Amino acid sequence: MANVEVANVGKSFAGRPVLSQLDLAIDAGELICLLGPSGCGKTTLLRIIAGFIAPDAGRVRVGGADVTDMAASARRMGMVFQAYSLFPNMTALENVRFGPRVAGVAKAEQTTRARSLLDMVGLSEHEHKYAHQLSGGQQQRVALARALAVQPQVLLLDEPLSALDAKVRVQLREEIQRIQRETGVTTILVTHDQEEALSIADRVAVMHQGRLLQVDRPAAIYREPADGFVARFIGSGAVLSGVTEGAAVRAGGRLLPASAAGAHPAGRAVDLFLRPEHVRIAPMAEAGPDAVIGEIRGTVFLGAQTRVHMVLADGASLWADLPSVQAEGLTIGVRVVARWDEAAPRVLPTTG
């Protein structure tokens, strides 16, 4: 297992920068997810690491060795692609055996290795099937086994699950996590599905417009977004713009409690981020002088919980997740008091 170091990497296509001065250090044995909106450069970064694209600037090091100028076929990186990529002229077993075969591994050893990997991905019974006889999920499992068969230094996965339906996707991402733990191979998974990234990654790297905004554990990314983009991109919730005033933010002529505001100089333009699970609703009878009052605009039933949409006096939106039994009594147009723990909101300086 090897660590990966991306240092100061830049890449432009036709004069348009796609990656700029990007640094990323990945520990040996780590499962890291590159997460970002479409077109932010995730695939480009992954293909630079794989050796399919040469960066305009910067270096890529694997296990301390500089591989920037090394051919893709010499890098020993297993790759699983978004598009189905099994060799159509070979069975599942022959596909998995391909890497060891071209590396000159003895035939018996090729087969043993391929069988045990097919077993690991749960496809022992399908070893004689061709790609067109396998489902999408099964094809990606074979592709994973095939990538692992070369005993890669690094495993690269470019949205391997995006073509699969929701249920298979959840099942397979858990399997990827299990296999990654079992093999201990350093893994980079590209995705634009935040749930996927947050649920399986050791660390998540959030990308936007060719830059890394934050690289951290999933819980930290969710609870302490370092940046307004990350806060908006990850999870859901309200964004209220205002200025700091002690341990609160003044927005729309009202003081919104937020102890984090105290960390900023008074009068600073900030955005206050509030997750729906932190907001509670109380009847108007409990409204005090400083109460934040909202009018209910709609509810979305999510199963155990119901998400309630409120609009404040200045037109800003706020969401609250309530147990569904409790939300049943709410009707649209009713005015309620919104409350939250003052430690809950995240306060970040306004950008742009």
Place this chain on the structure above:
Amino acid sequence: MTRMGVGGWLTLSFGAVFFMVPLVMTLAFSLWEGGDRYGFEAYHLLLASPQLPEAFLLSVELALSTIAALLLLLVPGMIFMNIYAPGLRPAFEFVATLPFVIPAIALVAGLTSLFSGPEWLIGTPFYLVIPYFFLALPFVYRALDVGLRAIDLTVLTEAGQSLGASLPQIIFLVIVPSLRTALVGSALLTLAVVIGEFTFANVLLFRTFAVFMNQVGRHEAQGAAALSVAAFLLTWAAMLAVLLAGRGKTKSPGDA
């Protein structure tokens, strides 16, 4: 399978009649021995002719050489174009369509004006491989193009590279076997084109199968009809043999 409606059966029957009638008529004519007598006379005469095996063998040899020349040039060429220079596709398309728009007789005229050169080239019937190459080019190009479009060449190549394979290994172990159906198709089309080609061989005075058939036809019509039927059955058997042989071990995505 969904059931075929009346319209489907009608279309199918019409197609069958359309293709079968000329064949059946040719067969009947080849068996006709004047009056109301029918028999295998024409076939006996044909088999007795010493030139038949010679002419047929020459045509088959020409076909095989043409197939080899076309595939050796086009398969690697088209793979590289698709991976490294997809921008050249229009140029390839243009060149591959040219033989369709240039009439055969113009090609012959051009070729005969160049009909001077080293004896080893122009002295043998294999000189015909040059015009046949161009005649069959559009068909082979089309067949290979369809085959290449059916597989994601870039992804397969990159997958192979990430597994440590060199480009030649990827081409011979992955791409060419995946193109099996297209390769068989190209070979059969070339075979059909070369076996049936008359103009070039006749003008350049080589005695190929088609030229032989024409000569027979001039003296006895029944003989020519018998030859057509025999040629049809032979070609058909050859195609069947190739298809059956190819079905063995590997499967292409097209097969179910």
